Amino acid sequence: MNIEQIFENNRAWIQSKLELDPEYFNNLSKGQNPEILYIGCADSRVTAEELMGVKPGEAFIHRNIANMVPNTDLSVMSVLEYAVTHLRVNHVVVCGHYFCGGVLAAMQSTDLGILNPWLRNIRDVYRLHQKELNAIEDDTRRYMRLVELNVQEQCVNVLKTAAVQRAYRTRGITVHGWVFDIESGRLIDLEIDFRSILDKIREIYHLD
Ligand code: CO
Helix, strand or coil: CCCCHHHHHHHHHHHHHHHCCCCCCHHHCCCCCCCCEEEEECCCCCCCCCCCCCCCCCCCEEEEECCCCCCCCCHHHHHHHHHHCCCCCEEEEEEEEECCCCHHHHHHCCCCHHHHHHHHHHHHHHHHHHHHHHHHCCCCHHHHHHHHHHHHHHHHHHHHHHHHHHHHHCCCCCCEECCCCCCCCCEEECCHHHHHHHHHHHHHCCCC
């Protein structure tokens, strides 16, 4: 890729925005009021705004390897706290994708150095659902199912936080688990019943 081209693209983009609305960047600079927090994978094929068709200012975005929400990761925990408590988003989305390299790596027995502790969070998801996953004979199907279960468990991690529990109690925030199917471009709602998950985990994780 020609890096210079990126600056060319940027200039053309500014032009196209200003042609439609001369105040576009002026308005953008005034602040943000996003409705959605989107937590997705850093995979270069899985965009955030483009696949959702949202404009700048509409979604607060966090991406990391395999769309994880580890309880001790300061980065994702800060994003969650800021988006929920300060920006007051109404929806938290965890979006995984089929053919996720991070999930595949977690299914293989390879020492990947500093990536090990990160991927271990996905291995923990596998262990939690070992029975269901091991019963799937087809390797690709099992891989796809782990992608889905990983999204579900990251939604559980979202629900463990005090900020989300408080926002649910006081203003009915909703949590969504989605999967992006790279092969078709389709966004799939896993229809995770976060209310019943919250009811189930409340005994242990209740904070607010
Ligand atoms: Co991925």
